[in-house]
Amino acid sequence: xxxxxxxxxxxxxxxxxxxxxxxxxxxxxxxxxxxxxxxxxxxxxxxxxxxxxxxxxxxxxxxxxxxxxxxxxxxxxxxxxxxxxxxxxxxxxxxxxxxxxxxxxxxxxxxxxxxxxxxxxxxxxxxxxxxxxxxxxxxxxxxxxxxxxxxxxxxxxx
Numbered sequence: 001x002x003x004x005x006x007x008x009x010x011x012x013x014x015x016x017x018x019x020x021x022x023x024x025x026x027x028x029x030x031x032x033x034x035x036x037x038x039x040x041x042x043x044x045x046x047x048x049x050x051x052x053x054x055x056x057x058x059x060x061x062x063x064x065x066x067x068x069x070x071x072x073x074x075x076x077x078x079x080x081x082x083x084x085x086x087x088x089x090x091x092x093x094x095x096x097x098x099x100x101x102x103x104x105x106x107x108x109x110x111x112x113x114x115x116x117x118x119x120x121x122x123x124x125x126x127x128x129x130x131x132x133x134x135x136x137x138x139x140x141x142x143x144x145x146x147x148x149x150x151x152x153x154x155x156x157x158x
Contacts, residue, residue: 005051009083012046016076034068036060036075040093043079052088052108058095063102066133067152071095071104073129074137074150077122078106086110086146097154104150111146126150 019042037060047054060068075093082088088110096103127137135152 009050012049013080013083016042016046016079034065034072036063036068036072036095039072039075040095043075044093047079047082047088047091050083052082053090054093055091056093056095058097060095060097060102063097064154067102067135067154070130070133070135070152071102071150074104074126074148075106077126078148081122081148082106082108082110087112100155101151101153104152105147106149107145107147109145111141111144123148 040056040060044054044056060071063071078093079091082091086108088108091106091108094103094105096105123137123139130137130150130152133152134155135150138149138151140147140149
């Protein structure tokens with residue numbers, strides 16, 4: 001309906017995707033570790049600039065590379081899904097680091113009647129990726145609030 005807003009959002013998603021791809025290439029080639037805190041901030045900025053009130057709580061600090069990379073991919077996919085598949089007015093991103101695991105929760109109020117597609121490659125790919133490091137992905141919808149929760153152990157299984 002709002003062509004100007006749609007163009008702005010598409011540009012921001014493209015920029016986020018390009019930055020994520022560049023960062024992932026650097027990580028794969030061993031040039032740099034993933035900065036999960038920077039990813040959290042970037043996704044929050046994109047959501048806010050698209051009109052979604054977004055709050056982030058918790059900081060990652062230093063995490064094992066596999067844990068940080070999996071959670072960074074998760075927060076990027078979650079942010080993209082908020083923009084593409086919801087009518088969210090608000091989104092909360094919470095990162096909780098425990099003694100043995102890290103939990104990332106992303107919730108938004110824009111689910112409506114939409115439910116994740118059982119054949120969704122994005123969420124399934126994330127679930128598979130997190131499982132490789134002993135993690136798990138869960139999604140729930142309650143009263144139009146969609147919540148994605150990723151839990152990853154700090155000690156990646158051998």
